[in-house]
Amino acid sequence: MAAPSGDFGSPGNRDVVLEPAVHYVCQRCTNCCKWPGDVRVEEDEIAPIAAFLGLSEAEFIGQYTRLRSNRMGLSLIEKQNHECVMLDGNACRIHPVKPAQCAGFPNKWNFPGWREVCEAVPVAALNLTSKVQR
Numbered sequence: 483m484a485a486p487s488g489d490f491g492s493p494g495n496r497d498v499v500l501e502p503a504v505h506y507v508c509q510r511c512t513n514c515c516k517w518p519g520d521v522r523v524e525e526d527e528i529a530p531i532a533a534f535l536g537l538s539e540a541e542f543i544g545q546y547t548r549l550r551s552n553r554m555g556l557s558l559i560e561k562q563n564h565e566c567v568m569l570d571g572n573a574c575r576i577h578p579v580k581p582a583q584c585a586g587f588p589n590k591w592n593f594p595g596w597r598e599v600c601e602a603v604p605v606a607a608l609n610l611t612s613k614v615q616r
């Protein structure tokens with residue numbers, strides 16, 4: 483899949499269109515793990531991710547993060563092909579503790595044209611019997 487262009491990949495974009503009646507169920511296509519750009523790690527996410535990886539917070543920050551492009555916080559680093567450093571084949575190495583930016587897409591934030599690059603399947607939110615997380 484070609485990576486989207488423009489200022490995608492960030493909950494900070496202003497053109498989010500949410501659909502309260504629909505929940506999109508992730509199909510683990512990993513497309514959103516392959517876009518260039520920041521994968522924001524918030525301050526309160528550092529300790530759980532570090533612990534999950536068996537690292538100290540300083541080790542995790544030093545080995546796996548960089549400053550965001552706006553220098554306003556930390557992002558996971560990316561591989562040379564722009565995949566997230568935590569993507570291992572088709573799996574996320576830190577799935578149980580992945581950043582909110584990852585867990586929130588596309589239901590809590592998205593961008594114009596996101597359906598063209600995301601394979602999540604829509605279901606009626608009212609029909610959900612349990613909380614669904616991607």
Ligand code: SF4
Pocket residue numbers: 514515521558566567568569570573574575576577580581584
């Ligand atoms: S942390 Fe996991 S879910 Fe988030 S972009 Fe990286 S590989 Fe994908």
Ligand code: SF4
Pocket residue numbers: 507508509510511512513514515587588599600601602616
């Ligand atoms: S949220 Fe969409 S793009 Fe990301 S892995 Fe799930 S289906 Fe693919």
